[in-house]
Amino acid sequence: MPIQSPPPDTDPATLPADARLAPTPAVARQSSTAQISSIVALAVSVLALATGAYQTRLMQAQARASVWPIVSLGLSYFGSRDKGGFTWEVENNGVGPALIKSVTLSLDGKPMRNWDEVYQALFGRGRENATVSSVNGNVLPPSTNRDTTIAAIRTSQPDEAKALFEAKDRFKMTVCYCSVYDECWEAQWLKREVKPVAQCTVANTVQFEQ
Known part of the structure; x- marks a missing residue:
């Protein structure tokens, strides 16, 4: 049989033992309210923790994106009967510095x-008049406010300029670079898209130095 709570004016000493142990409705309500409050407090704490973790990840992602470098490999060429020019260009169109870790050509x-x-492969002789600049191992700053393009090779000799331009599709250059957060990408010769990679690999590759 269910235990019933005694009337308010009943002397507890005259009640059976099981009746004296039964909680009153007021005590039961207080216990239920306390349990609900504890559950709500726990839920609020979990929600606050999850929100804080999300905001931290969001801030970290924004910080990484604020210094992303975007390296591109291209050329400039002009040719005429008497004058000509060819420049092999490496530039950073991003918003952060690019740490060049690997170059292959x-x-x-x-x-x-x-x-x-x-030059030996194209002309049967060494380089004489063309000027070159090192790319591999350099830090390429962003060109947001100034021109920071590296002229990997530049020649004003008409025959050399024409030959280099006509051979552009025979070349393949890959530049692997990283941001200050060690996020890395590969840029390809005459391609606008860059490919994210886990890291820049130098082992078992023939590195192009200059």
């Missing part, structure tokens, strides 16, 4: 180590 599928090897 091939001509007709054959790896090249430097521009002298390129």
Whole structure:
């Protein structure tokens, strides 16, 4: 049989033991309210923790995006009977510095180590008049407020400029670079898209130095 609470004017000493142990309605309501309050407090704490973690991740993502470098590899060329010019350009169109970790260059599928090897393959002689700039291992700043393009090679000799321009599709250059947060990408010769990679690999590759 269910235990019934005694009337308010009943002397507790005259009640059976099981009746004296039964909680009054007021005590039961207080216990239920306390349990609900504890559950609500726990839910609020969990929600606050989740919100804080999300905001932290969002701030970290925004910080990384604020310094993303975007490296592109292209060229500029003009040619005429008497004058000509060719420039192999490496530029950073992003908003953060690019740490160049790896550079590879091939001509007709054959790896090249430097521009002298390129000239030997194209002209049968070494580089003489063209000027070159190192790319591998450099930090390329963003060109947001100034021109920071690296001229990997530049020549004003009409025959050299024309030959380099006509051979542009025979070249393949890959530049692997990273941001200050060690997020890395690969840029390809004459391609606008960059590919994210886990890291820049140098082992078992022929690095192009200059």
